[in-house]
Amino acid sequence: MIxxxxxxxxxxxxxxxxxxxxxxxxxxxxSNWKVWGHGFVGAIFNGFSSIIxxxxxxCPACGCVLRLRPVSHFSRFxxxxxxxxxxxxxxxxxxxxxxxxxxxxxxxxxxxxxRQMKAYLSWQTGLAEAFDLLVNQGKTPVSSSF
Ligand SMILES: [Zn+2]
Numbered sequence: 001m002i003x004x005x006x007x008x009x010x011x012x013x014x015x016x017x018x019x020x021x022x023x024x025x026x027x028x029x030x031s032n033w034k035v036w037g038h039g040f041v042g043a044i045f046n047g048f049s050s051i052i053x054x055x056x057x058x059c060p061a062c063g064c065v066l067r068l069r070p071v072s073h074f075s076r077f078x079x080x081x082x083x084x085x086x087x088x089x090x091x092x093x094x095x096x097x098x099x100x101x102x103x104x105x106x107x108x109x110x111x112x113x114x115r116q117m118k119a120y121l122s123w124q125t126g127l128a129e130a131f132d133l134l135v136n137q138g139k140t141p142v143s144s145s146f
Contacts, residue, residue, distance in 0.1 A: 001028060001064055004071040009080075012070070013048050019055075021068060027059035028066070035059045041067060046078045074140040084109055084142055085131060092127050109142040116141050 003024065012019045017040060027035050038058035042051035057066040072080045087106050090098045097103050110127075117130040120139060134141035 001066055002075050003066050003068050005068050007070050009045055009070050013052050017053050021055040024057060027064055029064035030062040032059050032061035038065060044078055089128055112142045112144050119146055
C-alpha cells in the first residue's frame with residue numbers, strides 16, 4: 001500500500017536514509033496501533049542524479065507493507081505532478097509541447113488523460129478541468145492503468 005506524505009524530495013535526496021520520516025500513527029489496513037520500520041526502496045525521480053531512498057513500514061499484525069511517497073508525485077511517475085500538469089496545460093493552451101522536454105513521454109500523458117477522462121468522467125469537460133477532477137478523486141490522470 002502506498003501512503004502519500006507531505007515531504008520534500010530535495011530534503012530526502014540530501015539526507016538519504018537519515019531523513020526523519022514520520023512513522024504512521026497506526027496501520028491503515030487493520031488499525032493496529034503500531035507499524036515497524038521495514039527498510040527502504042530506491043526510486044528514480046526526474047531532476048535528481050541518483051536513487052532516492054523511500055521509507056517502508058510493515059504492520060506486525062496483518063503484514064501490510066506501507067511504502068511512503070512524496071505527495072508531490074503520482075505513484076510510478078518520475079516527474080512531479082506540477083511538471084506533468086504544466087506540460088499538459090502548455091500543450092492544451094498552445095497546441096505545442098514545452099521546449100526541451102521529452103515529447104514521447106508527454107504524448108503518453110495526454111493519451112492516458114483522455115482515456116482516464118472517458119473512463120471516469122461521465123460528463124463533457126475540458127482536458128485541463130478533467131486533470132484536476134481526476135486528481136481530486138484520488139486518481140492518477142495520466143496513468144495507463146485503471
Ligand atoms: Zn495492519
